[in-house]
C-alpha cells in the first residue's frame with residue numbers, strides 16, 4: 001500500500017463531504033468479501049476489492065479509468081465489509097473527481113437532457129429523445145399514456161405546468177445557488193468540444 005501523507009488519494013477521498021466520518025477505507029484488509037457479493041464484479045471486469053487497493057496505493061490513474069463507471073451503487077459491498085468500508089461511497093467520490101475533469105464530464109454528457117428538464121420544468125421529466133426507446137421497452141400502452149397525458153391532465157383540472165409557479169421559482173433559485181446550472185453548462189461545453197472533434 002502507498003504512504004498516507006495526508007494529501008494522497010485515500011485521504012482526499014476521506015476528506016470529501018460525501019465520506020462518512022467512520023468510513024473504514026484505511027482499515028481495509030483486502031479480504032475480498034465486497035467483490036464476492038458485488039454484481040458489477042460478477043458481470044464485468046470490475047473488481048470492488050481492487051478499486052480500494054488502487055485508492056490505497058495512491059493510484060491516480062483510477063480517476064480516468066472506465067472501470068469506475070461499472071458500479072451501480074447497490075451498496076451490497078457496504079453491507080458485508082467487516083471494517084465498515086464502502087466501495088460504493090469511495091467510487092462515488094472518485095467519479096466526482098473524474099467529473100471535475102473532462103474525462104468524467106464526457107461520461108455524463110448523455111444525461112444532460114435530464115438536467116435540462118430540471119432547469120426548464122423544475123423536476124425530472126423523461127426527455128422526448130428517450131421516448132422511442134421507452135416505447136420499445138414498455139409498449140404501446142406507455143406511448144398512448146404519453147400522448148394522452150395533457151388531455152388527462154386537463155380532465156383532472158391540471159394545467160400544462162407540472163409545478164406551481166412559486167415551486168418552480170424555488171427550484172430555479174436552488175439550482176442556481178447550488179451551482180447546478182453552472183455545472184450543466186460546463187458539461188455541455190465539453191460535449192460541444194467533442195462534437196467539433198467528431
Ligand code: SF4
Nearest residue numbers: 028029031032034081
Ligand atoms: S470487504 Fe471491506 S475490508 Fe474486505 S476488501 Fe472489501 S472494502 Fe476491503
Ligand code: SF4
Nearest residue numbers: 038071074075077088
Ligand atoms: S455498490 Fe458498486 S461496488 Fe458495491 S456491490 Fe454494488 S456494484 Fe459492487
